[in-house]
Amino acid sequence: MSTTGHILLAHGGGGQLMAELIHQVILPALGAEKSSGLYDAASIRAGRDRLLLTTDSYVVQPVEFPGGDIGKLSVCGTINDLAVCGGKPVALSLALVLEEGLEIELLRRVLVSAGRAAREAGVAIVTGDTKVVERRGQPGMIINTAGVGVPLPKARLAFERIGRGDAVALSGPLGQHGLAVMCARKGLSVAPALASDCAPLHRLAADLIAALGAKVKWMRDPTRGGLAATLAELSSATSRNVEIRQRDIPVDPTALAAAETLGLDLLSVANEGKLVAVVAADAAQKAVEILRRHAIASRSAVIGAIGEKADVPLVELLTRAGGRRVVQMPYGEDLPRIC
Amino acid sequence: MSTTGHILLAHGGGGQLMAELIHQVILPALGAEKSSGLYDAASIRAGRDRLLLTTDSYVVQPVEFPGGDIGKLSVCGTINDLAVCGGKPVALSLALVLEEGLEIELLRRVLVSAGRAAREAGVAIVTGDTKVVERRGQPGMIINTAGVGVPLPKARLAFERIGRGDAVALSGPLGQHGLAVMCARKGLSVAPALASDCAPLHRLAADLIAALGAKVKWMRDPTRGGLAATLAELSSATSRNVEIRQRDIPVDPTALAAAETLGLDLLSVANEGKLVAVVAADAAQKAVEILRRHAIASRSAVIGAIGEKADVPLVELLTRAGGRRVVQMPYGEDLPRIC
Numbered sequence: 001m002s003t004t005g006h007i008l009l010a011h012g013g014g015g016q017l018m019a020e021l022i023h024q025v026i027l028p029a030l031g032a033e034k035s036s037g038l039y040d041a042a043s044i045r046a047g048r049d050r051l052l053l054t055t056d057s058y059v060v061q062p063v064e065f066p067g068g069d070i071g072k073l074s075v076c077g078t079i080n081d082l083a084v085c086g087g088k089p090v091a092l093s094l095a096l097v098l099e100e101g102l103e104i105e106l107l108r109r110v111l112v113s114a115g116r117a118a119r120e121a122g123v124a125i126v127t128g129d130t131k132v133v134e135r136r137g138q139p140g141m142i143i144n145t146a147g148v149g150v151p152l153p154k155a156r157l158a159f160e161r162i163g164r165g166d167a168v169a170l171s172g173p174l175g176q177h178g179l180a181v182m183c184a185r186k187g188l189s190v191a192p193a194l195a196s197d198c199a200p201l202h203r204l205a206a207d208l209i210a211a212l213g214a215k216v217k218w219m220r221d222p223t224r225g226g227l228a229a230t231l232a233e234l235s236s237a238t239s240r241n242v243e244i245r246q247r248d249i250p251v252d253p254t255a256l257a258a259a260e261t262l263g264l265d266l267l268s269v270a271n272e273g274k275l276v277a278v279v280a281a282d283a284a285q286k287a288v289e290i291l292r293r294h295a296i297a298s299r300s301a302v303i304g305a306i307g308e309k310a311d312v313p314l315v316e317l318l319t320r321a322g323g324r325r326v327v328q329m330p331y332g333e334d335l336p337r338i339c
Numbered sequence: 340m341s342t343t344g345h346i347l348l349a350h351g352g353g354g355q356l357m358a359e360l361i362h363q364v365i366l367p368a369l370g371a372e373k374s375s376g377l378y379d380a381a382s383i384r385a386g387r388d389r390l391l392l393t394t395d396s397y398v399v400q401p402v403e404f405p406g407g408d409i410g411k412l413s414v415c416g417t418i419n420d421l422a423v424c425g426g427k428p429v430a431l432s433l434a435l436v437l438e439e440g441l442e443i444e445l446l447r448r449v450l451v452s453a454g455r456a457a458r459e460a461g462v463a464i465v466t467g468d469t470k471v472v473e474r475r476g477q478p479g480m481i482i483n484t485a486g487v488g489v490p491l492p493k494a495r496l497a498f499e500r501i502g503r504g505d506a507v508a509l510s511g512p513l514g515q516h517g518l519a520v521m522c523a524r525k526g527l528s529v530a531p532a533l534a535s536d537c538a539p540l541h542r543l544a545a546d547l548i549a550a551l552g553a554k555v556k557w558m559r560d561p562t563r564g565g566l567a568a569t570l571a572e573l574s575s576a577t578s579r580n581v582e583i584r585q586r587d588i589p590v591d592p593t594a595l596a597a598a599e600t601l602g603l604d605l606l607s608v609a610n611e612g613k614l615v616a617v618v619a620a621d622a623a624q625k626a627v628e629i630l631r632r633h634a635i636a637s638r639s640a641v642i643g644a645i646g647e648k649a650d651v652p653l654v655e656l657l658t659r660a661g662g663r664r665v666v667q668m669p670y671g672e673d674l675p676r677i678c
Contacts, residue, residue, distance in 0.1 A: 007471055041466060046633070050386075090383060090385045097396050104342060115370035115371075132351025133675070136473075144485075215524050290397060
């Protein structure tokens, strides 16, 4: 269905439509090998060592929003893709596609923010590119950042290592990025205090791996499609049920109020500074302690566990009221251009 | 002048305006160190070895044109950026920004072409990203490819190694890519037989370096801004005059006729499969022999030489009639969205 005809905005939403486009059109056309689960970064051999390579284009609108901007986002996002694959980020490229009519002062602010984010993260932006395209409406920009990282020696992250009883940890409340961008775009005042959680996760990830080594089995940052998409992919790639407990998921009251006003489910709203980690059950409390030492992860919690193998594996939410509901892979998207 | 106000299409043209934007806005805002000459790829240390990292976004319109398409272009262009920096390309990332309404069949053709180009070049596309943005007019797409390469052991390429008397070699006639795209875009029938020269240059570059080692001093593929921009940058970065001889520059009669009809200078039209190399004078003939063994470089020639140091270094064209004219860095661009 979604693999003929024309591209829809919903193909970019991080949900089922996008997964179909990637697996049924993009990968076969490129001649890529079949892959049951895709990671955020690829492992390559270059020189004597294995490296990680990742890429992301950022199309967020507006380009500046409470808590961040497209420059900081593009640096943090690519650092995070390396981090959740067990990589120490080493270098970034940054490629600009500018729309005619863009204010040069705005470009400057965004790049100052990108440069600052990179320096604070200890990662160098080493190469770039600049293109200009015709304007459309309010002139904006697109930034692509690719990143190279070196694998942390103790990292042993793979879907295949995940087993029954492993714990699912989350580094804080959900939805702040997506809701902050949405409110900024639409000029909504539902949640003036809401700011994007946009932040680099490499220090959290490195600390987890340094302390727990192979007991950390998989990590991901729940961006487009939110925690729902991340857990759906985890469940699908491992063929295992996943259960999360509503009462253990940290909630930001401002984000929750904004989501309720807008009729959105916090589980499927994009984040940019949150970490999901699957760790061995006996390391779960230690993992949460380690994460909580970081200000951006002070509300970390174990929110669920990996279940049995299943032919049609499900992600289930144990509600506060004691009920159960299936957490589905979002179909399209709640909001385009969120990252 | 060009560093306040708003972005113009001409800022993307590869000329003086773009150089000002990069050096006066982009690099200072990012907090990058001053650089007298920028290379197409950056050298980074990752693991035990040095690597090359490069990035380019491709915004060409139309996305399919005689001789190529945005998929092949994005693979070849990034391979070439690594190749001219003395790198053996190892892996590419490929990030798509699709416009709503794009035909999925067109996307498929472009990706098949990208995959084929990568396989033919022996380089793997290892990771990717997909975003969708709102349509504007005829829906198109943007592709970013970043590339990782390993330095060829014998490569010693640096502006600083260039001296008086070094030869400038060119691997074939100019302007085919830019003119083919321009004619395709405007539906011009001035040159129906004209096809883009879009091709990977890594085998040419590797053969040159294998045979001539340190006698190869610098390489570049003359894309946006054409040979004029490439030589202007060479002259500026070395503070040396450069002289090229019109009678020695290989010419494609179809491209020449198209350029004359359109009022363009072949020297400043974009190419995508041509190599410019500066080599020691005593290696110049050998370099041309090596290049000519490749079908895409069968008309290679020595076209000029490096001159004296100068406070205001000039690139000069010795015309067929025996006159001299200064070859200037193009100011803006002849044509936006050419690569």
